[in-house]
């Protein structure tokens with residue numbers, strides 16, 4: 058059997074979502090966050106379509122190099138910075154902008170006799186308590202970076218929100234105030250907002266916004282399905298029905314026999330499973346779409362297949378398309394069913410799935 062599972066990647070939707078960022082943050086430059094293979098959508102395909110972005114941010118070195126090959130002049134920010142002088146030399150030669158989050162990186166910069174230069178991002182921790190300089194160290198880090206001749210006037214400052222996916226969390230306002238206080242005297246370009254920050258806390262937009270998830274058409278707010286800010290899903294994950302079987306009342310199906318038919322019924326077997334990245338731990342009654350109608354998954358998700366119960370009067374045939382998430386069925390909804398967030402589902406689609414860009 059050929060590969061049944063397909064992820065269509067709607068480049069028109071991606072461009073539309075970027076325009077929604079622009080509309081919401083009209084005075085900021087946009088650093089499109091395309092780490093983790095562009096949240097599972099395909100790094101280079103996404104980057105090439107995002108011609109209107111002002112720059113790109115990635116987590117890993119290889120990703121930064123790939124983007125630099127596509128865009129010779131746009132800023133490319135490496136969110137985890139560099140680990141040693143060899144990496145530093147390489148990123149300087151490619152004008153990739155590292156995030157500086159620890160003193161060991163400043164030590165390397167100070168000792169380096171490299172002559173190439175680039176901008177760097179000083180990362181200050183305003184409450185996430187993950188990566189970045191503690192506030193007590195921020196000024197020292199700022200002064201040491203600015204004392205490096207080749208970095209003069211090239212130091213930018215950033216921080217990251219811990220709770221902006223919750224509109225009611227007071228921590229975000231605290232982080233914004235702390236960032237303003239800490240960076241008040243610093244003459245630098247500044248960046249604070251991810252998707253949720255830029256949408257709900259416009260005062261956090263500053264010089265650069267850093268949207269990730271909203272570019273892919275997903276609401277950044279947890280458990281929020283009603284307001285999607287006019288975003289359009291970029292990925293639609295689909296597969297096909299490979300069999301339709303009649304099951305008698307009281308028969309159980311699939312591994313572990315966790316579901317039993319309450320009546321004589323029809324079961325469509327669909328060619329997708331956790332081997333493709335569809336979550337195994339979904340709750341009962343998780344929907345799929347067949348011909349724009351919702352049906353429910355029954356029994357356990359297996360590696361290559363799921364089972365879906367059809368209506369009594371179904372007009373569905375073997376070979377029909379089944380949408381697992383995307384157009385018409387928000388991935389946010391499936392994420393709730395799976396006890397996770399859309400970010401994770403999108404990142405976990407496996408290489409076995411065939412990716413097809415549309416509307417390019």
Ligand SMILES: *Cc1c(COP(=O)(O)O)cnc(C)c1O
Nearest residue numbers: 090217251252253267268269270
């Ligand atoms: C991932 C990431 C973003 C983007 O966050 P979204 O919630 O996807 O918008 C922005 N900034 C940093 C530092 C990140 O790691």
